[in-house]
Amino acid sequence: MxxxxxxxxxxxxxxxxxxxxxxxxxxxxxxxxxxxxxxxxxxxxxxxxxxxxxxxxxxxxxxxxxxxxxxxxxxxxxxxxxxxxxxxxxxxxxxxxxxxxxxxxxxxxxxGNMVQTRSGFRPLGTVIKDLRKRVLRIIAEAGSGHLGASLSAVDILAILYFMRMRYDPKNSNWPDRDRLVLSKGHAAPALYAVLAEAGFFPVEELTTLREMGGILQGHPEMGIPGVDASTGSLGQGLSIAVGMAIAAKLDGSGYRVYALLGDGELDEGQIWEAALTAAHHGLDNLTVIVDRNGFQLTGRTEDVKKIEPLEEKWRAFGWEAVGADGHDPASILTALDSCDLTSGRPSAIIAHTTKGKGVSFMEGNSYSRKTPSAQELVRALSELA
Ligand SMILES: Cc1ncc(C[n+]2csc(CCOP(=O)(O)OP(=O)(O)O)c2C)c(N)n1
CATH class of the missing domain: 1.10.10.10 (Winged helix-like DNA-binding domain superfamily/Winged helix DNA-binding domain)
Structure with a gap:
């Protein structure tokens, strides 16, 4: 040699x-x-x-x-x-x-602000903008998909995968990798775009979103390179993440488990059962991030079922809880740092976000389930140019 x-x-x-x-x-x-x-x-x-x-x-x-x-x-x-x-x-x-x-x-x-992607080192801001454009394109092409929910989670997923998590895209089952459970599985297009950019599978695969026979269906499934848990039925992801975090402790492994939850998803009782379990076992290797965009499918979370004060609720369940601006990398990183330094209990980040973030006429709840028309896609892409 x-x-x-x-x-x-x-x-x-x-x-x-x-x-x-x-x-x-x-x-x-x-x-x-x-x-x-x-x-x-x-x-x-x-x-x-x-x-x-x-x-x-x-x-x-x-x-x-x-x-x-x-x-x-x-x-x-x-x-x-x-x-x-x-x-x-x-x-x-x-x-x-x-x-x-x-x-x-x-x-x-x-x-500075460069991060490692499949195509080398690129500025984080450019990477995030490109991810948003990809999410828009693939949902428009597929003719369905949760656009607003995906756009609100893009920054969080990008920070996790490009600045925080340890993994090897060439060996997606590396036992010591950090895990992400996308509990709000309907934001799959955002996760797929990030995984492709991280090098888990070719970017071209993204154009097969929701196609019959394609691997990238509407919700994440294990078997897709880089996907750690099959999700989509809201409320279940935190239980999966808790199991992973317990397994890491039992195996003496140092990997960290992240779970990204929707704020409407917190209406599911199973979330709070899992939260109690995580605190009971002192899972300081587990970090929840709540995508606090203020909306669920049918309206504002506070109108459908009040969830505030949210940080206090997690604390009452035995968790460390911090707030963050879910579209500001520095703010997300600071919150992740404080979770890393917490010992003896799990941590939750309440990441304040905007549904449909990045495209003026998509911000809010109207593109919760709506697919952009060809003209809307052009307008949206030009805003992100
Ligand atoms: C158990 C279950 N019930 C209903 C749905 C349908 N559903 C998909 S997205 C969604 C809204 C989720 O809202 P939230 O968690 O706030 O996420 P957001 O889309 O706002 O990011 C619902 C009810 C589901 N996927 N799982």
């Missing part, structure tokens, strides 16, 4: 192919803010606060988010700070130096 000494901090000589594999795994294991910290720690002594402040100002990331990520890096033994009596600065460990070089060496564009 063509061995090279590529990186002076590499513990062993690695071939380029091995380095590529390693880089891919590392970039899916640590998140973008952690990469920012690792790659911006100066080699000269500096205090952790001044380093994080500098990164916060340059890359517009909240200081609190960086602080939490610095703690995670310290737990992973990639950085050191604030421990020895005569050492008040921050520095990379030997392993941290290697990981830092690995993440920036050939892809300096990881800095």
């Amino acid at each position: 063509d061995k090279i000494r590529w990186c002076k901090d590499a513990p062993i000589p690695l071939s380029e192919a091995q380095l590529d594999d390693l880089r891919r795994i590392v970039l899916r294991t640590i998140n973008k803010n952690q990469v920012l910290i690792l790659t911006n720690i100066p080699r000269v002594p500096a205090s952790i606060t001044s380093v994080l402040r500098g990164i916060s100002q340059r890359f517009h990331v909240p200081l609190s988010t960086l602080k939490r990520n610095a703690q995670m890096l310290r737990d992973l033994n990639l950085i050191k700070y604030g421990e020895a009596q005569n050492f008040s600065g921050v520095e990379l460990t030997e392993l941290g130096r290697f990981i830092s070089e690995l993440t920036v060496s050939e892809e300096p564009t990881i800095l």
Whole structure:
């Protein structure tokens, strides 16, 4: 094998192919803010606060988010700070130096807002816009599908898959992968668009949405590469996620389980049974995200069946609960960070979203179940151009 000494901090000589594999795994294991910290720690002594402040100002990331990520890096033994009596600065460990070089060496564009997709590193904002366009096109082409519900969940799914979750699109059953249960399974078009962009299956497959004989039906099914649970009957997904999180604990696996729920879906009693079970078992490897778009099929959630105060309800059930702006990546990431740092109990993020987000005349509930006409599609795509 063509061995090279590529990186002076590499513990062993690695071939380029091995380095590529390693880089891919590392970039899916640590998140973008952690990469920012690792790659911006100066080699000269500096205090952790001044380093994080500098990164916060340059890359517009909240200081609190960086602080939490610095703690995670310290737990992973990639950085050191604030421990020895005569050492008040921050520095990379030997392993941290290697990981830092690995993440920036050939892809300096990881800095800023770039994320890894099937077609290389791309700006997150562009990726999200393209996902919205794809969702619109495939639902219009299929002639049916839950458009408003899909558009409200696009940002959350993109952040999870491109900035947070660990998985391998070439090995979709990798046992240690993080899991996502799309409990609001009717938002399948958004999940399919994200999975294709992440490289689980060809983007061309998306055009077969809801076609007889195609794999991409109206609701997610196991067997579709990247889909971790079959869903669609509202109310059941959290129970599946709880089972997965218990299995991870029993197996001593470190994977995390995410469940994306609709706010109308919370009318289902099974959600609250599962919530009690998760708290009882102290499932701190489980994160629920409620897509709080304010509507269900027949109207506003507060008119159909009151659910507020929602954060307090989750807390009363023994969960950590935080709010977030479900269309703001920084806000979603901050909420995910605080869930990662919660121990001994599961966490819920109430992500405030807009149904039909991104297209002015689709925002609200009118495109809950309606398919855009050819003219509406053109108008919608031009708004996202
Ligand atoms: C058990 C069950 N009942 C009814 C439906 C039909 N249904 C599909 S989407 C939907 C509305 C869900 O509303 P919400 O959870 O708020 O999600 P949103 O579409 O607003 O994102 C309903 C009732 C279903 N899929 N499962």
